[in-house]
Amino acid sequence: MREITAEHLPDLARGAAVLGAGGGGDPYIGRLLAQRALGRHGPVALVGVDEIDDGALVIPTAFMGAPTVVLEKLPAGDELLAALRAVEELLGRRATHTVSLEAGGLNSMTPFVAAAEAGVPLIDADGMGRAFPELQMLLPTLGGVPASPMALADERGNAVVLRTADNVWAERLARASTVEMGCTAAVSLYVLTGRQVKDHMVPGTLSLCERVGRAVREARTERGDPVAAAAAVLRGRLVFTGRISDVLRSTRGGFARGTARLAGLSGDTGATLELSFQNENLVAARDGEVVVSVPDLICVLDTDTGEPVTTETLRYGLRVSVLGAPCDPRWRSPEGLALAGPGYFGYAHDYVPLSVTDVG
Amino acid sequence: MLRLGIDVGGTNTDAVLIDGDRVLGAAKAATTADVSGGIVTAIGDLRQATGFDPATVTAVMIGTTHFTNALVEGERLARTAAIRFGLPATRALPPLVDWPERLVSAIDGHGYLCRGGHEYDGSPIAAFDETEFRTVLDRAVEAGATSFALSSVFSPVNAEFETRAAQIIAERLPGAPVSLSHEIGRTGLLGRENATVVNAALRDLADQVTAGLRRTVADAGIGAPVFLSQNDGTLMDVDHARRHPVATFASGPTNSMRGGAFLSGLSSCAVVDIGGTTSDVGLLRNGFPREASADVSVAGVRTNFRMPDVLSIGLGGGSHVVREGNGVTVGPASIGHRLTRQALVFGGTRLTATDAAVAGGRADVGDASLVARLDRSVAVAALKQIDERLAEAVDRVRVSAEPVPVVAVGGGSILMPGDLAGVSRVVRPDHFAVANAIGAAIAQVGGEVDRVYPIVAQRRDAVLDEARQEAADRAVAAGARPGSVEIVDVEEVPLAYLPGNATRVRVKAVGELNLDGGAVYPGGHDA
Numbered sequence: 001m002r003e004i005t006a007e008h009l010p011d012l013a014r015g016a017a018v019l020g021a022g023g024g025g026d027p028y029i030g031r032l033l034a035q036r037a038l039g040r041h042g043p044v045a046l047v048g049v050d051e052i053d054d055g056a057l058v059i060p061t062a063f064m065g066a067p068t069v070v071l072e073k074l075p076a077g078d079e080l081l082a083a084l085r086a087v088e089e090l091l092g093r094r095a096t097h098t099v100s101l102e103a104g105g106l107n108s109m110t111p112f113v114a115a116a117e118a119g120v121p122l123i124d125a126d127g128m129g130r131a132f133p134e135l136q137m138l139l140p141t142l143g144g145v146p147a148s149p150m151a152l153a154d155e156r157g158n159a160v161v162l163r164t165a166d167n168v169w170a171e172r173l174a175r176a177s178t179v180e181m182g183c184t185a186a187v188s189l190y191v192l193t194g195r196q197v198k199d200h201m202v203p204g205t206l207s208l209c210e211r212v213g214r215a216v217r218e219a220r221t222e223r224g225d226p227v228a229a230a231a232a233v234l235r236g237r238l239v240f241t242g243r244i245s246d247v248l249r250s251t252r253g254g255f256a257r258g259t260a261r262l263a264g265l266s267g268d269t270g271a272t273l274e275l276s277f278q279n280e281n282l283v284a285a286r287d288g289e290v291v292v293s294v295p296d297l298i299c300v301l302d303t304d305t306g307e308p309v310t311t312e313t314l315r316y317g318l319r320v321s322v323l324g325a326p327c328d329p330r331w332r333s334p335e336g337l338a339l340a341g342p343g344y345f346g347y348a349h350d351y352v353p354l355s356v357t358d359v360g
Numbered sequence: 361m362l363r364l365g366i367d368v369g370g371t372n373t374d375a376v377l378i379d380g381d382r383v384l385g386a387a388k389a390a391t392t393a394d395v396s397g398g399i400v401t402a403i404g405d406l407r408q409a410t411g412f413d414p415a416t417v418t419a420v421m422i423g424t425t426h427f428t429n430a431l432v433e434g435e436r437l438a439r440t441a442a443i444r445f446g447l448p449a450t451r452a453l454p455p456l457v458d459w460p461e462r463l464v465s466a467i468d469g470h471g472y473l474c475r476g477g478h479e480y481d482g483s484p485i486a487a488f489d490e491t492e493f494r495t496v497l498d499r500a501v502e503a504g505a506t507s508f509a510l511s512s513v514f515s516p517v518n519a520e521f522e523t524r525a526a527q528i529i530a531e532r533l534p535g536a537p538v539s540l541s542h543e544i545g546r547t548g549l550l551g552r553e554n555a556t557v558v559n560a561a562l563r564d565l566a567d568q569v570t571a572g573l574r575r576t577v578a579d580a581g582i583g584a585p586v587f588l589s590q591n592d593g594t595l596m597d598v599d600h601a602r603r604h605p606v607a608t609f610a611s612g613p614t615n616s617m618r619g620g621a622f623l624s625g626l627s628s629c630a631v632v633d634i635g636g637t638t639s640d641v642g643l644l645r646n647g648f649p650r651e652a653s654a655d656v657s658v659a660g661v662r663t664n665f666r667m668p669d670v671l672s673i674g675l676g677g678g679s680h681v682v683r684e685g686n687g688v689t690v691g692p693a694s695i696g697h698r699l700t701r702q703a704l705v706f707g708g709t710r711l712t713a714t715d716a717a718v719a720g721g722r723a724d725v726g727d728a729s730l731v732a733r734l735d736r737s738v739a740v741a742a743l744k745q746i747d748e749r750l751a752e753a754v755d756r757v758r759v760s761a762e763p764v765p766v767v768a769v770g771g772g773s774i775l776m777p778g779d780l781a782g783v784s785r786v787v788r789p790d791h792f793a794v795a796n797a798i799g800a801a802i803a804q805v806g807g808e809v810d811r812v813y814p815i816v817a818q819r820r821d822a823v824l825d826e827a828r829q830e831a832a833d834r835a836v837a838a839g840a841r842p843g844s845v846e847i848v849d850v851e852e853v854p855l856a857y858l859p860g861n862a863t864r865v866r867v868k869a870v871g872e873l874n875l876d877g878g879a880v881y882p883g884g885h886d887a
Contacts, residue, residue: 028655028662029550032453068812068864069480071548073513077452155449182449182479183862243758249853304756312853317643317650317669319756 001051003043004112006035012206013109015213017308018230020104021297023131023280025067025310030109033075037116044112045121049203052097052123056194059084059095061114062107064174065184068312070106076155079186080110081117086151086159087188099123099197101138101190103205104131105310127190129202129328130297133279135174136167137340139330140190143200150189154181202328216306226306227321236325239284239291240273241265241303244318260314273322277311282345284322292324295331295340296354299323324354361418365801366399367615368424371697373398374797375406385410386794395426395569396576403580414581418875423589423615423800426569427562427605432659434466437561441505442469443496444553445476445512445521449485455553460660467561470503472496476521477513480812480862485513493525497532509560511541511553516811537563544606546810547864551655551664558661559606566605570598591665593618593648594806594870597839609658610667615799617642617649617668620769622802623789629765630754634772636678637694641753642670646848673753677772678703679713681742688741704730713775716742723774751781769795806870807834812862824850824865831869840871
């Protein structure tokens, strides 16, 4: 167990945005919310998965909706706790712990808010090892853990409680409620026992985020290479360095999709990388050949500063480096690929695992 | 059309006279604390040099860093109340959150929250509660506020709460300055609200400065209208500037880039502005600077202004050249504006980048004999490093692998070599030292729309046309000649994780200044 204070947040947020693989939005608002919660309630206890009892009652929370809307309609601050309390009421029991569902942007910071406000320890783990766009895309889904009973809460005091047929229905019904609530809502779902956390979550994600964020910051102050530093901690590899020469966006099926074309620089001069994204970066193809593909992580970093670049901020002219990093091995199983592989996102190619041999 | 462009920088005040695309003359004077003194001297010198008749000037364009400096120094700022409509949302992060303490106390800032604001689709979060707002206003006045910043959630979509509140303030406190967030910033509440609070804090100073500028120009016998340059390279008339001083922020680098490009006749190029301590490098596309994508901090306050994307490197005419082992390092330490006293070629004792340029035969300033005994290899090594760093900076702002033309401006541009790696050609226009003032003089008038639209597939073109038309209308309302307005930028970003095809659309239009009817601004709640 260790205590997390406001000083730890910037590294955590930066690293989480790297693991977010382009998704999850700007962590700035999340960091301010977490700072405020820690200021009001004191430090949050971060515990490892091996420190919790099998019988622990773990209730996670997150924000759902459009990050751009959250930047305008800021949270009231008590929505996360309201959602968590609504689930507790359904269960007739109090949470002993909370845990993060995804790494990336806003939702890397919200678990600290929930933990501080509910006064429970936060488990150092998450449900994806990255960010994904839909509620059912969690490793616990593969392990048969239901997303419901679940609750959504907004700033007006509304709470919606759902009991759904399966986790795909949880996504559909929650998404519709979120839109009605003004395109942002706090959600609490995937109630887990301590045993289920150990079996189905990715251990150590928050510490990993912190190490990535710290490595980037230190490389920058020491005038080293922040991109290489991030790659080393993620045990991934640099796939491409270039400049964004074109960004095309469209909206199909309710999600922002697009492609960015990168013209190669330094070692990649003359080559082109095409990056396909739908909220997160999903496929990187070099001169037509897929080199990294979802569910592996494709992280885009500013070449000079190592700051993560989200898909919403990809812009013509930006100089970026693209990292590939291996996903949790469970995503590479046939069931994992059916849930969040290239086929699910509408890409025709077979999944090409990022080769472990060239990790370095 | 005779235009007088004036740039009031921290050190120098420059004035240029332009007829069409011809530069008739330029003058430089020291900036004075009251701003006016430097302008009077510069205009006087310009008259001597060109003999122009003040009565024939059709417009005066002024660029100034005065308001930025006032904020950075935290001086002469108004006591400001920041009132936001957003409850029950936004409570967790009230106005002035994440501001530096020093600045909050410099503006004696107090933040207040009221019910209201809108959702992304324009439906209200809560109804306007007049009693609540009047109570908040009383509290703000009691706390000593003299200037008011109003913000409302999604006011770029619907500004109703801000305009209603402004009317109530106008009735209750006639003449009190009010700044409205939807007139100042774009989507992203904290960044827009912060810029609005900064604007409110600068209102008293803006009253004085704009009155001073008007008087100074009139005293010089010039009856033409006065305009100020904005951060995006467009103009606002002096009364609009009085109410929106924050819009002058970062107009300096924008003017310098646009001025450099104008002088060289290029509209797409990299511009390198080399000063005494730093060099600013930026890229122009269709005559306008590329804008920074991230939020920009001004004096420690995060704002979401569209600032020009400028890369600053610690290399200038006054950069120290230090011998280290077998090599040398140039900068980032610099003697800055003391260059003309402390550099070797000016009889000083400091070895600078300028001395290396003179010794290496690249430049001819000061007394070359004073560096005659300088070790040749030191000068060569210093120049080599200067070239590498300039080439690297240009490479970093360039957006394609194609070599770009580079325009070198600024007093330190004597450091720029004749050719540079990755650069198709180096252009050194005449009058490069007054590129800022020229950028101000050639500025156009703009209008912008930035809003989230629910876009249904079949309606996409109609929505974009609507946004284009509104941007063009805004440019005309801001003083552009109707027939001259062009759309210069359209950006469409579908919002992530959001069904319903909500798309953020930004459109920017610019046109030539209309000098027949004079500029008419909509709104003006606090005239």
